[in-house]
Amino acid sequence: MSARAGKQSILLDPVPFVASAAAVAGPLEGQGPLKGDFDLVYGDLRAGQKSFEAAERKMLQEACSLALEKGSFSLEQIDYFISGDLLNQITVSGYSAAALGRPYFGLYGACSTLALALSWGGILVAGGFAGSALAATASHHCSAERQFRYPTEYGFQRPEQAQWTVTGAAAAVISAAGGSPGITAITTGKVVDLGEKDSFSLGAAMAPAAASTLLMHFADLERNPDYYDLIVTGDLGRVGSQLLLALLSRSGYYPEQRYSDCGLMIYNPHFHEIGAGGSGCACSGVVVLGHLLRRMRQGELHKVLVVSTGALHSTTTLAQGESIPAVAHAVALEM
Amino acid sequence: MSARAGKQSILLDPVPFVASAAAVAGPLEGQGPLKGDFDLVYGDLRAGQKSFEAAERKMLQEACSLALEKGSFSLEQIDYFISGDLLNQITVSGYSAAALGRPYFGLYGACSTLALALSWGGILVAGGFAGSALAATASHHCSAERQFRYPTEYGFQRPEQAQWTVTGAAAAVISAAGGSPGITAITTGKVVDLGEKDSFSLGAAMAPAAASTLLMHFADLERNPDYYDLIVTGDLGRVGSQLLLALLSRSGYYPEQRYSDCGLMIYNPHFHEIGAGGSGCACSGVVVLGHLLRRMRQGELHKVLVVSTGALHSTTTLAQGESIPAVAHAVALEM
Numbered sequence: 001m002s003a004r005a006g007k008q009s010i011l012l013d014p015v016p017f018v019a020s021a022a023a024v025a026g027p028l029e030g031q032g033p034l035k036g037d038f039d040l041v042y043g044d045l046r047a048g049q050k051s052f053e054a055a056e057r058k059m060l061q062e063a064c065s066l067a068l069e070k071g072s073f074s075l076e077q078i079d080y081f082i083s084g085d086l087l088n089q090i091t092v093s094g095y096s097a098a099a100l101g102r103p104y105f106g107l108y109g110a111c112s113t114l115a116l117a118l119s120w121g122g123i124l125v126a127g128g129f130a131g132s133a134l135a136a137t138a139s140h141h142c143s144a145e146r147q148f149r150y151p152t153e154y155g156f157q158r159p160e161q162a163q164w165t166v167t168g169a170a171a172a173v174i175s176a177a178g179g180s181p182g183i184t185a186i187t188t189g190k191v192v193d194l195g196e197k198d199s200f201s202l203g204a205a206m207a208p209a210a211a212s213t214l215l216m217h218f219a220d221l222e223r224n225p226d227y228y229d230l231i232v233t234g235d236l237g238r239v240g241s242q243l244l245l246a247l248l249s250r251s252g253y254y255p256e257q258r259y260s261d262c263g264l265m266i267y268n269p270h271f272h273e274i275g276a277g278g279s280g281c282a283c284s285g286v287v288v289l290g291h292l293l294r295r296m297r298q299g300e301l302h303k304v305l306v307v308s309t310g311a312l313h314s315t316t317t318l319a320q321g322e323s324i325p326a327v328a329h330a331v332a333l334e335m
Numbered sequence: 336m337s338a339r340a341g342k343q344s345i346l347l348d349p350v351p352f353v354a355s356a357a358a359v360a361g362p363l364e365g366q367g368p369l370k371g372d373f374d375l376v377y378g379d380l381r382a383g384q385k386s387f388e389a390a391e392r393k394m395l396q397e398a399c400s401l402a403l404e405k406g407s408f409s410l411e412q413i414d415y416f417i418s419g420d421l422l423n424q425i426t427v428s429g430y431s432a433a434a435l436g437r438p439y440f441g442l443y444g445a446c447s448t449l450a451l452a453l454s455w456g457g458i459l460v461a462g463g464f465a466g467s468a469l470a471a472t473a474s475h476h477c478s479a480e481r482q483f484r485y486p487t488e489y490g491f492q493r494p495e496q497a498q499w500t501v502t503g504a505a506a507a508v509i510s511a512a513g514g515s516p517g518i519t520a521i522t523t524g525k526v527v528d529l530g531e532k533d534s535f536s537l538g539a540a541m542a543p544a545a546a547s548t549l550l551m552h553f554a555d556l557e558r559n560p561d562y563y564d565l566i567v568t569g570d571l572g573r574v575g576s577q578l579l580l581a582l583l584s585r586s587g588y589y590p591e592q593r594y595s596d597c598g599l600m601i602y603n604p605h606f607h608e609i610g611a612g613g614s615g616c617a618c619s620g621v622v623v624l625g626h627l628l629r630r631m632r633q634g635e636l637h638k639v640l641v642v643s644t645g646a647l648h649s650t651t652t653l654a655q656g657e658s659i660p661a662v663a664h665a666v667a668l669e670m
Binding site: 110 | 336337338339343345385386388389414415419422423424425426428429430432433436437438439440441442443444445451455458459461462463464465466482523524525526527528647648649650651652655657660662
């Protein structure tokens, strides 16, 4: 039976498995170093749809279909659809839930959604509440830019610390019946707000949340970073990753050798418009469920700790002078 | 141990309890027939804050504090904070999570949030993943109006079928340790979209989702409506409630005598500006955790089925010509 470990963690037992997964990506992501790990790359940012928002929905639904297909799951075998995204009222997830027709848990964790959805799915399966659950997330550069910042047509010049929202979607079937890797442990984050107000500096806003969750994970499970072959944050980017390492070193941890950030892995470093790296729900989504899952299944990585990071502000709260609260959720994947 | 029942339901075992709860309400709600059932009524829509959004946050945090206080719970006893609201990026919940400092599950189900949060808290406690969880939600008439429709200062004349977003917040401590009532069963809804596009007619958009979840609940648990003393929907209002009863009667159910809607209970019927009834996350929030919980604990009601209903559109999707998907989640409360 699953057991609470320490203050914020759970050891899942029986271990739920990532039985199947799929990752689809947009044009720019499809030119990056991980292009071979995506199940589908769209050549067109609109994916043949009439709007960026509709394109994002199509990508999410495609990722779900592919995840089911790759694992030979029928929709009827899926007890719950668990999904969240960045758009107001998480409409990408809600409309996709209508299309899928499965009982739906909608969640919001901004760019931490992948780990949140995997946690939730893991809990449902480990607790016997579901045989299989479909956990998914998506983001789109253009829908996110126009909602959170400026319409892309405006051509706003972005500061160096800004990150680039990943266009794509990822979905995983979490199942009691087998597969690999297992979701062995989860650490659910507290929301941390150290007063950052620059919405172009989300890596800096999220780094303290990532540090909080990581330190709690190590303490709760009495583990050191070297328990894992790789510890990967969601989308701290260049600025946030450096801050995270500085924060961890204050507590005596120096995981540089086994640490990376999905936002630093997904794009070709020669694309200068990317700024400080990738971001968005799909950033850890497609890197973990596309790239890292392949490496785990090929035996290159055995134990991976995924720490997806999210900034929980809105344009309204920023306009009202509030700072940016952030959260990070961790899931341990083990072969 | 908990068991899946039928297609969309779970019988929770061991039964988690609503150990403590609180409901706070705005000025108009405090003049309605349920005013004596709220723990706190604000005389001022701004609750002394600089914005409606900040007022909504204050109300949510006050409801949480009161729920903890009434049950003599310390914050440290709360393993998870589970919350959602209507505002973009559920910032009321996210900023409150930062203030509370507990591990946070953010969820989005629009006005279905109460039942969603109680479901999720029930699962965590029944499955042994948490000893106690704090489930909460909030809404505010003015923050919702300006986000979804028009700023209230504009004085837009609302059509008759429009509903009035409830100002208030509600929170419940769900605990394994005891209390009453128990959360005995949950039915998680599918998203239903029959093509309604009028954002002033959300009751009509949500009624088919409520019917879907209710019919599935009856089938899954092999129960008739008369199993319950009261079946209460969240915020269908006058129009949606009539539609729901018509839809249920097609399947041979006539629960009129034991059915009501929180949106029809909360306001003084002489307030003509209310339109077709109350709505918003706080509608089922304060009616269930304020009014109905009192009636259950006083022995007037023993078995209540709460079916919170939510419309999952955004202003962007409506502007793009999309219809309004809706969802309803059910939780059975039993003394």
